[in-house]
Amino acid sequence: MIMLSILAMAALVFLSRYLFLEPKLPVRLRPSLQRLLRYSGPAVLTAIWAPIVFTHDKLLWLDRTNPYIWAALLAGFLAWKTKNVLLTTVVSMAVFLLLNLVVFRA
Structure with missing residues (x-):
């Protein structure tokens, strides 16, 4: 169960980073949200x-x-x-x- 939780958290972190770092994906943030995330x-x-x-x-x-x-x-x-x-x-x-x-x- 612990290993499953670790793998699920790793997948969640990877996917959340990948969505914003992959230039081919059409996900874009508004400039005001980008400024807030700084x-x-x-x-x-x-x-x-x-x-x-x-x-x-x-x-x-x-x-x-x-x-x-x-x-x-x-x-x-x-x-x-x-x-x-x-x-x-x-x-x-x-x-x-x-x-x-x-x-x-x-």
């Missing part, structure tokens, strides 16, 4: 990273010893300044590891 990526990403950064054990964790906040601030700054995804990812992960293992060690 916000879906950042909204989903924010829904993923915000609970990780700001909560711990289902409680709000706004403390100066929170390595997630410091690494997220650095990642945001590096992404804004350099516009380099690889550099932003590697540097912010290294800083998070350093903060988590050395600086804010419990």
Whole structure:
């Protein structure tokens, strides 16, 4: 049953992407809907990273010893300044590891 559910979800995701990416299919979205869909990526990403950064054990964790906040601030700054995804990812992960293992060690 689990495998069937996984395959059904995979098929649904594939078909929903295929309908909009295949240029030969006559499916077109209005420009206003295309403009609206530009916000879906950042909204989903924010829904993923915000609970990780700001909560711990289902409680709000706004403390100066929170390595997630410091690494997220650095990642945001590096992404804004350099516009380099690889550099932003590697540097912010290294800083998070350093903060988590050395600086804010419990």
